[in-house]
Ligand SMILES: O=C[C@H](O)[C@H](O)COP(=O)(O)O
């Protein structure tokens with residue numbers, strides 16, 4: 001039964017609410033997965049990749065996990081070309097590294113900006129999630145078909161339901177590590193997840209997040225067929241810390257890594273650390289990632305056992321560009337990246 005609206009104020013509130021939100025139907029996760037299915041062979045491959053990441057995080061595989069690729073994917077053709085090159089390099093270096101491609105489809109923004117292929121594939125600002133979900137899943141499928149393990153940032157918990165079966169490692173970003181919703185999501189994810197330190201450089205939010213993510217939760221959710229459900233999660237035993245610096249201050253030096261290792265152990269957590277060589281650790285200057293990566297690998301070879309991985313932002317071309325009509329092919333439109341040549345030379349030299 002509709003309740004009568006008593007006052008002018010209540011009527012105004014209702015009409016304001018109506019104009020502030022518009023709903024557009026999307027396929028359910030089950031429908032999209034059925035349209036672009038993962039076959040058994042691919043599902044087994046993703047399972048093997050997730051296990052390989054776990055083995056590195058828990059120390060039974062001494063290789064280094066390298067999560068590398070564009071800051072964001074805005075052009076699927078360039079992302080596929082990058083993936084082809086990366087697969088060749090990953091195979092060549094597989095005795096030392098497990099190379100996972102950053103296939104980032106969602107971008108968290110400090111204020112506003114383009115939020116990624118999934119939200120706005122044509123970058124018109126109008127948003128087209130129907131198309132974005134379809135193109136995102138198709139891209140992940142094509143990259144996985146090449147045999148690559150894939151990494152995303154898990155920004156919307158709903159997006160994981162559409163894409164998660166193709167993801168081998170995921171990150172909770174610096175802006176969302178403190179969010180209970182993201183910690184609950186991680187608790188139910190089937191793949192390892194890295195929590196970044198906060199944007200202020202503090203690691204305690206990520207340590208709290210790892211504890212929460214390892215714990216069972218009950219939370220609101222939507223089933224794969226689109227109905228509201230209570231989701232009960234078991235806790236994710238495969239989380240780790242990602243150091244990315246903060247407020248312009250780096251945290252990949254020996255002292256910071258020792259402090260992080262001790263803090264993780266004191267909290268009873270797996271002392272597995274990935275260093276994000278980009279973001280504040282590179283003061284947003286892509287080429288600095290090279291020195292950061294070299295220094296972190298030096299520490300690892302010198303016996304810093306907690307270091308398990310590196311993250312690099314890299315694309316076909318170096319740097320970044322503003323979005324517009326005259327885009328340079330293979331160059332980032334979000335954060336600056338190393339070029340392919342720089343990336344290959346760096347990884348071969350490490
Ligand atoms: O990694 C990408 C960016 O650092 C992150 O999305 C924030 O970007 P912004 O500060 O340009 O919004």
Ligand SMILES: C=C(OP(=O)(O)O)C(=O)O
Nearest residue numbers: 108173174175196244279
């Ligand atoms: C947004 C990212 O990182 P951070 O959360 O560390 O800013 C990223 O890796 O793309």
